[in-house]
Amino acid sequence: MEHITVLLNESVDALNIKDGGIYVDATLGGGGHSELILSRLKNGHLYAFDQDTYALKRSEERLTKYTNKTLIHSNFEFMESKLKELGVTKVDGILFDLGLSSFQIDDEKRGFSYLKDYDLDMRMDQSNPLTAKIIVNTYSRQELADIFRLYGDENNAWHIAGHIVDKRPLETTSDLVKITDLVNRNVKGHSAKRVFQALRIEVNKELDVLEKALKSSLNLLNKGGRLVVISFQSLEDRIVKHFFKSNSEIHMPKHVDIRFIDKPPLKMINRKAILPSQKEYEDNKRSHSAQLRVAEKQ
Numbered sequence: 001m002e003h004i005t006v007l008l009n010e011s012v013d014a015l016n017i018k019d020g021g022i023y024v025d026a027t028l029g030g031g032g033h034s035e036l037i038l039s040r041l042k043n044g045h046l047y048a049f050d051q052d053t054y055a056l057k058r059s060e061e062r063l064t065k066y067t068n069k070t071l072i073h074s075n076f077e078f079m080e081s082k083l084k085e086l087g088v089t090k091v092d093g094i095l096f097d098l099g100l101s102s103f104q105i106d107d108e109k110r111g112f113s114y115l116k117d118y119d120l121d122m123r124m125d126q127s128n129p130l131t132a133k134i135i136v137n138t139y140s141r142q143e144l145a146d147i148f149r150l151y152g153d154e155n156n157a158w159h160i161a162g163h164i165v166d167k168r169p170l171e172t173t174s175d176l177v178k179i180t181d182l183v184n185r186n187v188k189g190h191s192a193k194r195v196f197q198a199l200r201i202e203v204n205k206e207l208d209v210l211e212k213a214l215k216s217s218l219n220l221l222n223k224g225g226r227l228v229v230i231s232f233q234s235l236e237d238r239i240v241k242h243f244f245k246s247n248s249e250i251h252m253p254k255h256v257d258i259r260f261i262d263k264p265p266l267k268m269i270n271r272k273a274i275l276p277s278q279k280e281y282e283d284n285k286r287s288h289s290a291q292l293r294v295a296e297k298q
């Protein structure tokens with residue numbers, strides 16, 4: 001399935017693109033956001049990151065007519081050092097569109113989907129040594145249960161972890177689904193949804209790298225530069241919301257003269273997350289959980 005870009009105009013408008021500016025698309029994917037950024041960018045440059053070589057290859061083709069871009073194979077957690085190697089220390093806007101592209105979910109060989117039977121993999125970066133198979137076959141019951149609870153909000157985490165340990169070695173997505181089907185047989189929705197989400201987060205260390213990349217973004221942004229983040233699940237959104245809030249408020253001790261207090265590094269552009277329009281909800285199922293947050297460096 002083609003990846004349909006979510007909150008496309010809302011997020012690119014939020015970047016406030018100016019002539020000659022330097023922009024970063026931290027999650028290139030199918031190149032939808034990058035394409036719109038490039039179409040609006042005069043005399044500037046776009047640096048786009050993805051940790052998936054397949055996404056880079058697809059987007060290279062899509063964006064071939066634009067010469068003012070550099071596509072970089074890297075986790076966005078290393079954004080700051082990768083840009084520095086290219087002589088870039090400041091940028092005017094950074095966009096994150098978190099999660100997976102549709103073509104990654106649809107490719108059964110990647111093992112992301114509980115609806116398809118394949119190896120338990122779930123790596124966004126094919127060179128990552130950690131796979132979901134290694135996790136289910138080597139982590140302790142306690143470690144598995146913690147991951148399922150923390151990253152998947154799975155009520156039957158301990159129970160599922162116990163069955164996994166008993167049934168080892170697990171090879172494929174359907175080996176795991178058989179267990180969740182058994183334990184979660186009376187639970188609403190797909191039995192494996194929360195466990196798959198949790199494993200994906202653990203394989204790709206999604207929450208850790210997001211925290212690191214948000215901190216790097218603060219260092220990279222010029223004054224007036226925009227930080228634009230689209231998240232698709234509550235754990236990510238909580239990190240983004242907390243980061244924006246804690247960097248846009250002054251925690252002033254009593255009796256301190258306000259004239260001597262520095263401004264916080266960020267100014268929130270929207271108090272509340274921006275959600276997709278009714279039309280986007282209807283046209284693109286993937287947009288249902290999307291939340292867009294925008295802040296400006298000051």
Ligand SMILES: C[S@@+](CC[C@H](N)C(=O)[O-])C[C@H]1O[C@@H](n2cnc3c(N)ncnc32)[C@H](O)[C@@H]1O
Pocket residue numbers: 003004005006026027028029030031032033034049050051052055074075076077097098099100101124209
């Ligand atoms: C939702 S898609 C982006 C879609 C893109 N905005 C578009 O319009 O086509 C997210 C992409 O970010 C990549 N990605 C996710 N986490 C990443 C990370 N930590 N570092 C680099 N790329 C990442 C994924 O491989 C995926 O291709």
